[in-house]
Amino acid sequence: MSARRTRFRAALAGLTALLTGLTAAALLSPTAQGAAPPDPSGWTRLFLDDFNGAAGSGVNTADWRYTTGTSYPGGPANFGTGEIETMTNSTSNVSLDGSGNLRITPRRDASGHWTSGRIETNRGDFRPPAGGTLRVESRIQLPNVTGAAARGYWPAFWMLGTPYRGNWWNWPGIGELDILENVQGLNNTWATMHCGTTPGGPCNETSGIGGQRPCSPTTCQAAFHTYRMEWDRSTSVEEIRFLLDGVVFHTVRANQVDATTWTNATNHGYFIILNVAMGGGFVDAFGGGPDGATVPGHSMVVDYVGVWQTGGGGSTEPPPTTPPPTGGGWDAYGTIQAESYDSQSGLATEATTDTGGGQDVGWIANGDWALYRGVDFGTNPARQFSARVASGAPGGVSGLVEVRLDNRSSAPIGSFAVGNTGGWQSWRTVPANIAAVTGKHDVYLTFTSGQPADYLNLNWFTFGH
Incomplete structure (x- = not known):
């Protein structure tokens, strides 16, 4: 990879x-x-x-x-x-x-x-x-x-x-x-x-x-x-x-x-x-x-x-949003396709063989990130996060998927680890708990690994109560 x-x-x-x-x-x-x-x-x-x-x-x-x-x-x-x-x-x-x-x-x-x-x-x-x-x-x-x-x-x-x-x-x-x-x-x-x-x-x-x-x-x-x-x-x-x-x-x-x-x-x-x-x-x-x-x-x-x-120029990352945005339109409880990011660093898309077809985001490695603006969590707190992932990373290579709000340097509200799933198109849905979230926020997915190698493909993600 x-x-x-x-x-x-x-x-x-x-x-x-x-x-x-x-x-x-x-x-x-x-x-x-x-x-x-x-x-x-x-x-x-x-x-x-x-x-x-x-x-x-x-x-x-x-x-x-x-x-x-x-x-x-x-x-x-x-x-x-x-x-x-x-x-x-x-x-x-x-x-x-x-x-x-x-x-x-x-x-x-x-x-x-x-x-x-x-x-x-x-x-x-x-x-x-x-x-x-x-x-x-x-x-x-x-x-x-x-x-x-x-x-x-x-x-x-x-x-x-x-x-x-x-x-x-x-x-x-x-x-x-x-x-x-x-x-x-x-x-x-x-x-x-x-x-x-x-x-x-x-x-x-x-x-x-x-x-x-x-x-x-x-x-x-x-x-x-x-x-x-x-x-x-x-x-x-x-x-x-x-x-x-x-x-x-x-x-x-x-x-x-x-x-x-x-x-x-x-x-x-x-x-x-x-x-x-x-x-x-x-x-x-x-x-x-x-x-x-x-x-x-x-x-x-x-x-x-x-x-x-x-x-334009410089980083493709927009400036941090404070207070949380009033715009956007993503429904936190719907399926958010990974390739529909508003901004990103280090990522690329490819056709997926996962159910439903379309594209996934691949070549994910340490330091990469994706931004999804204006995700609406409503008034009933979200406490769960799940993502559709695949990995063909070699043995000993793994990493984290982290969820951050409004600023890429914010502390993660939740994360999960992923390693080899059996192949770059061998998909599974991985759940995680997150700190309670309400209202509308910019959502950053950040990817952290102790190795430089690619370790993850991501198809979609969603939140739950």
Whole structure:
């Protein structure tokens, strides 16, 4: 495991050096279909998928997860939007085309039932560094269908606050950033920030704080266009900008809402979603559908999805929070996925074979840590902690998992020791007692070992009474 960590970090350092010299001008130029965009000068790449692969194959599940069915487990029906399709992981709905593109394609069967596709990044830590900017971008051709044949189509490229994962009922407070939405085959792109409470509230829900712009000179349906979000913490007032083909057409600033609303929506990481829904509330606002005139089989075609950051500096750890934060949105008694950290040091993610799939956090060694902001313990004290762990560490190598509140240097409120479990994907749930905790806190998991070797993989954790 130590050798794996060394190779990973060496490769990452080499990649960073290689990317530094590439220019922004190349990114802003039209990208050849199937080619990854070069990195803009001064920006550091966090994520890129250019969807190269064999025609008819699925997406890379090390980077993406399929969302299937008609809702999240235990979440609002029809994904809370009223859409009518069933999402699948079938390559008839989600597949690579062999030319460097992803295609998400709605289908209708003989009985009139619609299926489509929805994928999400496994990573949920996309947020700008303090004093810096996050850039999330995709080059997309919307389903090439218009008029009556497009009734009900609702393609989108968007992001959700990661505290939504495992809760499913805290929208819109945890934030949503719609970089691209389109309905009914109209030559228009909508960009929106959702936040606050619903209905109404400081963010005018369920409409949100939105803007729009048509595609030109070619329509959104007839050609590829580039859709981008820039979340900027370098300005005097934090702002989120939305761009079409490099032109800003909508900006949301922190001073447009109260401080608590903004903090609740932004004080955590986000994950990225690509999907084509059929029907739903946004569609209903423009005439409804789908109906008998709707023609299935038109794909949203995605050339790439990329994430970069610039600015900021020093440690990725935010300053300590005193008093405990009022923002966030993690439910202490839900399952908190380890890879959904807000900040970390020394960690990396990998695909897991544990029940439920997704990713785990690996290569954990002495001195590493992860931060989860705004974990809500409520008024009934939590007294237990448990975590899903695996270890292939050699004999004599073990370490501690420690829980600390609000500051990484705080005394641990609880800990447990872990050694070899039979392999790096041999999972077990380990419980521990903790000092009684109520209220909302930043939670640090710190990892301590008497040896320098990697000793732990972590999939998820939770608290109990």
